[in-house]
Amino acid sequence: MASVVSLRDLLEALIQSSLESGKLEGVTGDLERFFKFIKAQDGVRKVLATPAYDVVERKSIVIDIGEKAGFDAYTSNFLGLVIEFGKFKALLESREPVLRKLRAASGKVVCEVTLASEPSPWEVDRINDAFKKGEARDVEVVVKVDPGILGGVIAKVEDRVYDGTLRAQLGRIKNALGSVI
Numbered sequence: 001m002a003s004v005v006s007l008r009d010l011l012e013a014l015i016q017s018s019l020e021s022g023k024l025e026g027v028t029g030d031l032e033r034f035f036k037f038i039k040a041q042d043g044v045r046k047v048l049a050t051p052a053y054d055v056v057e058r059k060s061i062v063i064d065i066g067e068k069a070g071f072d073a074y075t076s077n078f079l080g081l082v083i084e085f086g087k088f089k090a091l092l093e094s095r096e097p098v099l100r101k102l103r104a105a106s107g108k109v110v111c112e113v114t115l116a117s118e119p120s121p122w123e124v125d126r127i128n129d130a131f132k133k134g135e136a137r138d139v140e141v142v143v144k145v146d147p148g149i150l151g152g153v154i155a156k157v158e159d160r161v162y163d164g165t166l167r168a169q170l171g172r173i174k175n176a177l178g179s180v181i
Helices: 007-020 024-040 042-049 055-069 073-084 088-093 095-105 121-134 166-180
Strands: 108-115 138-145 153-157 160-163
Touching (some): 007 073, 007 095, 024 042, 024 055, 024 073, 042 055, 042 088, 055 073, 088 095, 095 108, 121 138
């Protein structure tokens, strides 16, 4: 009788084993780098996601990628099992939830802040301090610049979005005035 293994089962096993061995942070970093690599390598991504190619060959490819990138053995084994159990497409489609779950297990959260212009080092420090006070976990702030927002800030913390842009504020004013008139 065949057993059914889900991506969630594989991820839970990865988290548990790497947490027990003190390697969770490294494994998380490995998977972040793997997702960036695979996004940029369309041909490799297609081969790994296509069941028409032999499972042994596809596992060999992810193990080679892991060796060249210096991945921890836990990461390489996880990716090999993902291929073996036919969960590679699910892994790619679940990038953000997978990384969020790994970060949560290590007590870390990523805050993405988008500003209209490049912030000064002092402003980046203020942003870091503000998020660290607001979150009870270790915070990694990633700053992006998008001149299209005109002014203000967009902050994404896991699945929450805080839109304090000038455009959003003007929209709220317009809506408020529209309901009054």
